[in-house]
Amino acid sequence: MTLIDLTAPTTLPARLQGLPVAIIGAGPIGLATAANLAERGIDFVLLESGDRVGASIEAWGHIRLFSPWKHLVDPASQRLLAETGWVAPPADSLPTGGELVEAFLAPLAALPAIATRTRLGVTVTDVTREGMDRTRTKGRAQTPFLLRVRTADGIEELTARAVVDASGTYRSPNSLGSSGLDPLGLPEVADLVSHALPDVLGRDRALFAGRHTLVVGAGHSAANTLLNLAALAEQEPGTRITWVIRNATAARVSTSPDDELRARASIGTRVDALVAAGRIELVDRFEIVRLARTGGAEASAVHVTGRRGDGLETLTADRIVNATGFRPNLDMLREIRLELDDIVEAPRRLAPLIDPNVHSCGTVEPHGFAELTQPERDFFIVGMKSYGRAPTFLLATGYEQVRSVSAWLAGDSASARNVELVLPATGVCSTDAAPAGGASCCS
Structure with a gap:
């Protein structure tokens, strides 16, 4: 296993100063990352492939979650929204995916601190280091990230001091074939x-x-x-x-x-x-x-x-x-140095904590930057994508992930390492309380 430096930087290298943190995906976890960074005064750019925030959730917006609102609102996001007079929905009520977007994600995304840093209709196709493929090591941690993106106007490139991949897995289904390959025909x-x-x-x-x-x-x-x-x-x-x-x-x-x-x-x-x-x-x-x-x-x-x-x-x-589940799309990360578990394709330090053969949603231990850190310094996979092929993810866990990662990027090692989360017994995933409803894969 690659040795990884888990000490938070005290100052940014000169080439990284003035660059934003790039957040990929404007779902609940990507927006929570933005809220945490905004609270700490760290510049960022939020990149979303859909035409509005929460686009993947809207695809299953008719589904009612069996996580109540008290487990669905990120604390940093709630603090920012409270400054505008926003009031959280009743803590024990169960929203649909569409209600989650309309009542929480859309107002959060509309906050000036986030809206001015959000780009919609932007698909990240590749992530690398500026002028460096994955084989080059000298000066790597001090070199800006380079993100190639596809927009309605064509292809462009962006630079960033760090990258947080919160792009999720909903649009990357598992195969219908039990072999893991698409069936013939x-x-x-x-x-x-x-x-x-x-x-x-x-x-x-x-x-x-x-x-x-x-x-x-x-x-x-x-x-x-x-x-x-x-x-x-x-x-x-x-x-x-x-x-x-x-x-x-x-x-x-x-x-x-x-x-x-x-x-x-x-x-x-x-x-x-x-x-x-x-x-x-x-x-x-x-x-x-x-x-x-x-x-x-x-x-x-x-x-x-x-x-x-x-x-x-x-x-x-x-x-x-x-309905065979989901897997992470890793194509855009070919030039990033990753350590992923051989079985579930989650970060290697996280994988034993989320093994679906052992854990349900509620028995997953709280975890943060240390379990999510990759050999590629300042690159993090968070949210559902961090769980690889494991089906045990829940939003509350993802919110704690990005709080810890944001603290680390701010140089606040103590807060980054102090990871805490209390979950209800046997987990918080989702279902529909209505007689004609059902369950989804989501928190």
Whole structure:
């Protein structure tokens, strides 16, 4: 393992003075980073690929979280907002993703200290050091970061003293194939495959009403879609649901009855009841290997072939929902020196704390800059992306991450190392308290 200097800088090298911290992603964690840096008087630029803040959350804005507001508001952000007269929503109420954006993220992003430093419609394609690829070492820590970005006007480059990657994972789904590779034939049927958390009862209703949908995945994203499809089936005759998992059981959907978040605790029970009643057909131990249209290129149904037991089996559906989880997109970081866990692709020091085979959301220990530090000094992956492929992330944990990282960038070692966080028993992830709702992958 590479030796890493964990001492906070007392003064910036001359070449870095006057440069901002670059924050990639204007979701909850990116905005919380901006709020923490603003409180400390550190200049930054916030880069968001969407046309507004919280763009990824708005894609699943119909989902109701099972984390209450008291776990969803970053403390530094709340302090900045309080100066404008903003009042936090009731602490124990459960917002939808859309309400989280409208009631919290949008007002936060509108604060002058943040709005004047935010660029929307800007996609970061590459991060490196100015004039240095990853193989060059001499003077590396004193060299500015270089970010290449794509805008509506073309390609440009920005320099920064530090980089905080809070770009998330929602737009990087895991593969439908159990091998980790896309199934054979996926490009030919891509128009029949929906991303996780489609708005089954709203804007995407026409894609699912009266049709047979195959939901792939064993976590809360799958459970959300299953519950909403079951509600749709009550309203739209001919709506059928098949749930495909690669293991014998969907263990991640099950929750302890001792869960302090009662909405989350009910999700496994509700899905199991629908399976038992025959409203959802469960196909377990099914590993997808190939997809193909039925009847040729113009057909609107798909054959799904998978290994089951010692042979192959084929299912047919009108549509597939890929609810297999998410993974970090690391393509833009090829020239950055990273130490990532071989299994979950999280920062190596963080990975043992979030191993999904051991931890649920609430049993993850508080952690900060020390666990997130990379061999590339002043570069941090935070938020959902810092968890790699582990599904145990929650917003409250991410807020503490960026508070600690911001303190370190300010040279405040004591505050950076003093990491504290109290979580409810068994975790804070998400679900929908409404009868027709469901669960998502998110806090």
